[in-house]
Amino acid sequence: MIRVLRAGLLSSVQDLGRLGQAAIGLSAAGAMDPNLLRIANWLVGNAAGAAALECTLLGPRLQFDRASLVAWCGADADATLAGAAFPTWRPVPVSAGAVLDIAALRRGARGYLAIAGGIGLAPVLGSRSVDLNAGLGPCAGRALRAGDLLPLASPGRSLRRAPTWSVAPAPWFDAGPLRVLRLLPGSHYPALAANSQAALSGEPFRVATDSNRVGIRLSGPALILREPLELISAAVTHGTLQLPPSGQPILLAAEHPTTGGYPRIAHLIDADRSVLAQCRPGDPVRLQLIAPEQAEQARRRRAEALTRIEDLVQRRLAASAQADEHN
Amino acid sequence: MQPSIEELGDSALLLQFGERIDADLNARVHAAARSVAAMALPGIVELVPGYASLAVVFDPATWQGDDATPAQRCARALRGAFGTASAKADEPTECIEIPVCYGGECGPDLDQAAAHSGLTPQAFAARHAAGDYRVAMLGFAAGFPYLLGLDPALQQPRRANPRTRVAAGSVAIGGLQTGIYPRELPGGWNLIGRTPLALFDAQARPPNRLAAGQRVRFVAIDVDAFNAALR
Structure with a gap:
């Protein structure tokens, strides 16, 4: 059992999402960055999709x-464990009664804390991810609160000593000063006025403060259509760049509405959900339009790297467990 | 007729059958959803019907190959489904009855909507309840049905100032569309009545009372029946 002493700004239980429910109006929710969730889980010996924070x-x-x-992957945090610096991107044993304080995330917006065994709250519609927007999921569909108790799904793996090895954050986490989001043009991209097309990929945007798990709002040059489009509601996805009448685009994220009627200007490539997840309010971002073949190349490279890291972590973890037994 | 296929990024496709809100187009969407489901293609994650479109979300790893991108390969497989199957008439489905208490506290905008349509509130409610509706799609929020079949005489402009809280079960009209708020939500449609039925319950199987393609009828109930049903 884990007791929440302080909830933080917005901490929620997430897994790889509630798939297969979009036809009834529920988007997947789940981790904003699924790859960081997977890696954190592998580091503590969990299945990729175990529920974490x-x-x-x-x-x-x-x-x-x-x-x-436990293991932390993602944004750099001023974290302490039992008062000492808490190492990240690696499995870290926690002793009974110890307090882990993640504190402020300095670079990047999100991080994932996996716990061996996985969080064991009862799944809702096949998933343990909390959909904050729909108010649905374990934890009454809300973010953590002080006083919450989180049970573990199983005892999980243990290690006596902290390993000295860790996973390299790149390419999973990039805290560079400028975020580049790669997009595929959407069907209404040609409906943008010529100077708005140029502005989309030529001008910087900033992440607006009212961004959340539903969508990341971008503020920058107002994007204008050649002429108004009358659209009827159709499905949108995690990554759709919508253009509401305000002219300030919204990149839909994990808790996106399942349908929308705004022009679909572009779509974030799946590989760059990791960049989107780390967008902090005020961060400068650039949008880069690429070809489908380039998106596919990026996806494959990421998928291959993910397979390698899973394999590497499993071997390292097995070796660390063995070293434990010999000492 | 073949739908046009739009790529929604690198892991979803949007099959478009037209650009209008139209019962026949929508029936083709549901027929297409059944055809695609019947194909039992691998790596299909979601099928999402819209008014005149069907989104197919797929797992790109399942669809990768050397000759084309996963989206192109999945689109090719889907085109095959429409090459053979003609757009069959929608299968008749069971009609779901939704009890509605019209007006009063349950439908605070009924009087104004009736005045806009040049009808008495009673006549407006009777015409709304007389309609034969079909669920075009679910969207906006979990379990929110967009219904086709509103009598054009009952259409209403959306409210200039959307409400921040619309009660769960509210039956509403926005333009030529009518729908039901499955839970307390913000909303800009005109509230003409309220059903005591729960439209979405995550613990129920299925969690949604209404599904896309289904026929719906509204049955007027009085406020006592509404309160009794709510308890």
Whole structure:
């Protein structure tokens, strides 16, 4: 059991999402960056899709009632474990009664805390992800609150000593000063006025403060259509760049509405959900239009790297467990 | 007729059958959804009907190959489905009855909507309840049905100032569309009545009371029946 002493700004239980429910109006929710969730889970010996905590800007303070194994992947945090610096991107044993304080996330917006065994709250419609917008999922469909108790799904893996190895954050996490989001043109891209087409990929945008898990709002040059489009509602996805009448585009994210009637200017490539997930309010971003073949190349490279990291982590973890036994 | 196929990024396709809100087009969407489901293609994650479109979300890893991108390969497989199947008439489905208490606290905009249509509130409610509706799609929020079949005489402009809270079960009109708010939500449609039925319950199987393609009828109930049903 884990006791939430402080919830942080927006910490929620997430897995790989609630798939197959879009036809009834429910988007997948799930981790904003599924790859970081997978890697954090692998580091503690969990299956890729075990439920973990997604933390935003200011992390939680947690007390573990018994010894556990945890891993943090994502934004750089001023984190401490039992008062000492908390190493990240690696499995870290936690002793019974210890307090883990994730504190402020300095670079990047989100990080994932996986706990060996996975969070064991009851799944809703096949998933343990909390859909904050729909108010649905475990934890009554809401973010963590101080006083919440998080059970573990199983005892999970243990290690006596912290390994010295870790996973390299690149290419999974990039805290560079400028975020580049790669997009495929959408069917209404040609409806943008010529200077708005140029502005879309030529001018910088900023992440607006009212961004959340539903969508990342971009502020920048107003984008204008050649003439108004009368559209009827059709499906949109995690990554659709919608253009509402305000002229300020919205990149839909994990808790996107399943349908929308705004022009579909472009679509974020799947590989860059990891960049979107780290967008902090005020961050400068650039939008780059690419060809489908380039998107596919990026997807394959990412998928291959993910397979390699899974394999590497499993071997390292097995070796660390063996070293534990010999000592 | 073949739908046009639009790529929604690198892991979804949008099959478009037209650009209008139209019962026949929508029936073709549901027929297409059944055809695609019957093909049992691998790696299909979501099928999302719209008014005149069907989105197919797929797993790109399942569809990757050397000759084309996963989206192109999945689109090719889907085109095959429409080469053979003609757009069959929608299969008749069971008609779901939704009890509605019209007007009063349940439908605070009924009087104004009736005045806009040049009808008495009673006549407006009777015409709304007399309609034969079909669920075009679910969207906006989990379990929110967009219904086709509103009597054009009952259409209403959306409210200039959307409400921040619309009660769960509210039956509403926006333009030529009518729908039901499955839970308390913000909304800009005109509220003419309210059903005591729960339209969405995550613990129920299925969680949605109404599904895309289904026929719906409204049955007027009085406020006592509404309150009794709510308890």
